[in-house]
Amino acid sequence: MARAATITKNNPRDLRLVTVGQGVSLIGDSITQLALPIMAVDLLGADSLGTGLLGAASTLAYLFIGLQAGVWVDRSSRRDYLLAADLVRVVLLLAIPVAYVLNVLSLPLLIAMQVGLGAATVFFNVAWPAYIPRLASGVTLLKLNARMAIMGEGAGFVGPGLAGALITIFSAPFVMVVDAITFAVSYVSLRAIRTSE
Numbered sequence: 001m002a003r004a005a006t007i008t009k010n011n012p013r014d015l016r017l018v019t020v021g022q023g024v025s026l027i028g029d030s031i032t033q034l035a036l037p038i039m040a041v042d043l044l045g046a047d048s049l050g051t052g053l054l055g056a057a058s059t060l061a062y063l064f065i066g067l068q069a070g071v072w073v074d075r076s077s078r079r080d081y082l083l084a085a086d087l088v089r090v091v092l093l094l095a096i097p098v099a100y101v102l103n104v105l106s107l108p109l110l111i112a113m114q115v116g117l118g119a120a121t122v123f124f125n126v127a128w129p130a131y132i133p134r135l136a137s138g139v140t141l142l143k144l145n146a147r148m149a150i151m152g153e154g155a156g157f158v159g160p161g162l163a164g165a166l167i168t169i170f171s172a173p174f175v176m177v178v179d180a181i182t183f184a185v186s187y188v189s190l191r192a193i194r195t196s197e
Contacts, residue, residue: 010140014193018135018144021189023151025086028182030159031166031175032093036114039172043100044107054107057114061122069126078131079190079197085124086187092116093180100173134197 040046040054073081092113099105136144166175 009135009137009195011135011195014135014195015140015144017189017192018132019147019151021186022148023155025182025186026152026155027159027162028179030155031163031182032117032179034160034163035167035172035175035179036110038167039096040107040110043172044105044110046107050107054111054114057111058118058121060115061119065119066122066126069122073123073127073130077197078127078134079193081123081127082131082190083187085120085127086183086190088120089117089183090180090187092120093176093183096176097173100171105173131197135193135195 037046037051037054040051044050046054096105096110096113099109132144133141163175166178
């Protein structure tokens, strides 16, 4: 049994899926970090207090459920939490342009959605480091973690410029569709992984 479990780790196909899925979603994250405050100011007339509340909403979940999330994740499948978090983020991000088209988008609603996005991100960020060692070990795990760190830095560099270009072409609410697509890519890539947890 131990030998079979070892063979399933470090599967190149699964590691490529993880790399692509998370690399794409990291770019989507950095797009949203710029697009949300621009939307709040330009479309919803948010003042400094409103934009501050919007920014704080993303970290609110860490304060209230951060520790408990770790307990829940340890008692269940990490992959299930990752998939659920991606799905929640896809739905919430797609709800933003829908609310805008229906003319019901408001700052309180946007803040509430940001709280939901933050909560999903908490569960993803807690489950992720516990899940990765199920896919890779030894030097392969070190290389995978290094690759993720480099992609995170690259996404932080590329994302804002890409967000600015997309907001110029479209409006900020519709840029959320791009981020939703990146989380959908992450969901599909995680779903396609064959390595047993």
